Amino acid sequence: MQVMKQNRQPSEHSETEAAKSICPKCKDTGWEFYIKDGYEYSRECSNGCRIKKIKSNKLQFADIPREFESLSVESFKTDCYSKVETREKAEMVKAICRNYINQFNQIKETGKGLYLYSKEKGSGKTRMAVSMANDIINNYMVSAKITTAIRILDEIKNTWNSNRDAEKPLLSEMQLVNDITQVPVLIIDDIGVEKSSPWVDEKFYSILDNRLISKKITIFTSNVRIEDLKLDERIRSRIGKMALPVQFPNESIRDSLARKENNDFLMQLIS
Ligand SMILES: Nc1ncnc2c1ncn2[C@@H]1O[C@H](COP(=O)(O)OP(=O)(O)OP(=O)(O)O)[C@@H](O)[C@H]1O
Ligand SMILES: [Mg+2]
Ligand SMILES: [Zn+2]
Incomplete structure (x- = not known):
């Protein structure tokens, strides 16, 4: 041709x-x-419009938060962590995530995901998870979807709502759960903040068990360790099987960015 x-x-x-x-x-x-x-x-x-179109459709489907659009694992900074220990930990995390992306073709056959966690908020977990989704779409043209645990539950509840927007196609609970189960790479941001209940456990059990069985990759971010998640033991043990825990540095980049921003703003106001 x-x-x-x-x-x-x-x-x-x-x-x-x-x-x-x-x-x-x-x-x-x-x-x-x-x-x-x-x-x-x-x-x-x-x-190259066809490939661009496929990628752009996949990026649109992924629901990447605007703040994190077009970020990659490679552009994840490690020099913004102020202490030696946190910087070293950030370098280690970045190396793990970079190798995960480089070996993605083999890893996707195993279905193993990652569980990015740190007690400290604002340490870069969401930033890294979304960057991984960007890289997977751009380098491998595999579909990924970014969501939060709370959004999954809200979307399920919305399917029961009879007062829906007539313009939007109706999605049954079964279709929605099926879509979330089937997507090749699912990022569940902030797992562990949702209120636990037998209903919540049942929904997560069904989604995660099906993803585990069909070897679909799930990347989680959380502020708690897998063993401290307030979810049913059957779910915790499935998360432990489907994702490798990766601890993020206990330092908030969000706080240091906010301090710098406020400082710059103050200088602007007093000069
Ligand atoms: N390594 C980094 N390089 C540049 N910016 C970063 C880095 N890590 C985090 N940030 C920025 O700091 C802010 C907080 O990061 P992020 O939302 O990823 O934290 P988080 O660990 O997911 O926080 P939370 O626990 O509250 O969910 C964001 O604005 C993000 O862009
Ligand atoms: Mg986050
Ligand atoms: Zn063209």
């Missing part, structure tokens, strides 16, 4: 203008048409 090469000049447009412009070759369909020997053929757009 012959693919035409185009000498692309550096764009004079801003990134947002370029993002809005329609590809002249494929009109953003991902396929371009060409004539050969009087016949019309189609081929993948030589500007």
Whole structure:
């Protein structure tokens, strides 16, 4: 299949203008048409639009929080941790996550995920988990979904609501649970903050047990160790089987960023 090469000049447009412009070759369909020997053929757009489109659909599906869009494991900083121990721990965590991404093709056959935890809030767990989802989508074109334990429960409850927006397709509880169970990589952010109840246990049991059986990868973040999760023992032991615990440094980057931001703001106000 012959693919035409185009000498692309550096764009004079801003990134947002370029993002809005329609590809002249494929009109953003991902396929371009060409004539050969009087016949019309189609081929993948030589500007790479088809792959870009698949990735962008996957990124949209992933529900990546705006703050963390386009971050990668490689761009995770370790020099922002102020103490030697926390910096060393951050370097170790980054190396584990980088190797996880590099070995993802083999790991995905085993279904083993990670359980990123630290007692300290703001240590970078969500930032790292979302970066891993970005890398998995961009490097392997595998679908990932980011959610929180509370959102899963809220979405299940919403399926019971008869007062729904008629524009949105109706999703039954079974379909929703099935979607969450089937997604190849699921990030469950902040597990352990939801209020425990037999109903909550039953929902998590069903989702996690099915993911464990079908060897689907789940990456968790939490402020508590697996053994301290206030969930049914059957769920705790499944989480222990499906994810490797990785302890994050007990230092809050959120707090140091806030201190720096307030300091800069104060300097601006008094100068
Ligand atoms: N290594 C890092 N490099 C740059 N920014 C970071 C890093 N770690 C955390 N941050 C920033 O610090 C803030 C808090 O990080 P994050 O939300 O990932 O923490 P967390 O461990 O998930 O916190 P919580 O326990 O409250 O859920 C975010 O704004 C994030 O971008
Ligand atoms: Mg978090
Ligand atoms: Zn194109």
